[in-house]
Amino acid sequence: MKVYIESDNIISPLGFTTGENFSALLECRSGIKFHKDKKYSQNDFYAAIIDDIALDDHFSEIADPTGYTRFEKLCISSIAGALKQSSVDIESHRTVIILSTTKGNIDYLSETSETLNPKVYLWNTAKFLKEYFKSRNDVLVVSTACISGISALLMGQRLIQSGIYDNAVVCGCDIFSSFVLSGFQSFQAISHSPCRPFDADRSGISLGEGCGTLILTNSKPEKSSINIRISGGAISNDANHISGPSRTGDGLTIAIDKAMGEAVFSPDVIDFISAHGTATPYNDEMEAIAFATSGLLKSSVNSLKGYFGHTLGAAGTIESIVTLESMRQNVVIKSIGYETSGVSQELNVAKSNIQTQLTHCLKTASGFGGGNAAIVFSKVENE
């Protein structure tokens, strides 16, 4: 059974639709800005944060923003945005909503477990979304650090292929917080300038926030001339270290090889790889080795972290949507921040936007806990 992507939406500092975001990328505009906000950190920092007023303005077209958390506003806006162009009935018993997040409403966390605000429970956020969208099925929550988004997409694809549902609304979301910023600062992993994936001068990540929603379905969408389906995917573990990436890239290689195996593709048909590319020295090097081991040095590569920052549970969905839009428009987006190679393998990192036929593309992610995920998207031209 084939699983297609029927519609999608991205909410980020670069816009409130996939179109707005993609236009910004084509113009090489980044959402990462310099911030001096004591609410988040005593030190200055670079991050991609959505403007409060713009978010509330956008949200007020859907509902009154008061009474909703930032996380809820992002999820509702993005799911509603994706539904607008979709024929999928979210209230059908054949549709499931899958939420991908690392921290949910983390800004509501207290300092004792006895006085926890109910909003911090991820299942409670799921319940809230279920009621809001009148979903017949429980909203499922996937939380596997940086690979959450791709894991949730693969879960959607797999549940549809198993015949349990016909449609899946996969929403990946995380907000910017002092909680996460301080943690990455304690890891000395935050870059002092906008992050520069795969570059020789890279010095760490920039964080971001955002939400990306994809609607998956088992019936071939009729309205568009180009359809894209999920042709393969896999999740693996490094079994090496809980925070440091494997030096050999073996875990990511396993995920990529299995994903290509499921799609029944050899590496030479992969036109483009949307890498994880966090811009930490070890992550990018690990990815480069894995791409080389999997025979993917000919494919174009980019990382979108220089535009959106690292959006954690949203990264996999947002970056997958950009990959789909790249396939529709046959353009590889420039990997912003990249000038000189800073990895040991000769990757084909995009130094400018490249117009080229994109038929099969790979999206990967790796993260804390040793997780790796890979998904292959393939274009299906309508007769």
Place this chain on the structure above:
Amino acid sequence: MDELILKVKNEIITALKLEGMTPDEIDTDAPLFNEGLGLDSIDALELIVLMDKNYGIVVEDPKVGKQALESVRTMAEFIKNNRKS
């Protein structure tokens, strides 16, 4: 110096949760990472937090941190020369 070395050893045991280990079991001059105590990258970052918390020393340059954390002795010497509290 010996007093500081013993103090640092005890602090390392607590901060890095080296369950069941005593200060005598830590060789003052053995490498802290890989061989020796077998510490990893998170432990290194945790020792940097320790030096900030207990001695007011902020280490921002990873190279400085690496040199300081070679062994318990280098760490104690670094603390002696840079401590603010």
Place this chain on the structure above:
Amino acid sequence: MNSRITQYCIIRNGKIFLNGEEFFSNDIAESPLVFFKSALKHLNISYPKFYKMDSLSKLAFLASEVILIQDKARGSFPNDRVALVLSNSVSCLDTDVEYQKSISDRNNYYPSPALFVYTLPNIMIGEICIRNKYQGENIFFCSEAFNADLIYSYVNMLLQTNKADKCITGWIDFLGNSYEAVLFLIEREGNSNTIEFNIENLNKLYKGI
């Protein structure tokens, strides 16, 4: 052919049960952590990393060690045919709260990297993978209560589509002083005198003790 539940472990109220039989008990332990430590000792495991884990990972680690006692080959070679599918209701809120304490006071602001890394619920999966060299499929779900339907659907799909031969799956919850672990080893080619893998049996075993 249906897969089998070949081992299962339940940890509740200071007791560990393996395949329905009491395996270890220390219900006078003054805290969950003291209980976990005594259980590790009973298992006769020397694993210094255990003490660095947060409570959630310690609990998951113990339950996995118990269901894998009979598997002598584990950890001796990398294995990408074993999957891990874990779930709970509180994610890693216990550690989130602990970490939040370290950053809320501006005058005593020392965010700990060793604590921060455990503010992700999938780290417990990573710990089990490191211990046993498991490199296969892995995922973590959060649900209000034990969701046998979801676990069955997902694990069954992994086994039936040949994405894994075996799967460690179940429920690992820890917050404050309350905890619960119910972990199953599911094998596609399991011995026929073991329990059949289905939703009804998952629920029965979960509620069992």
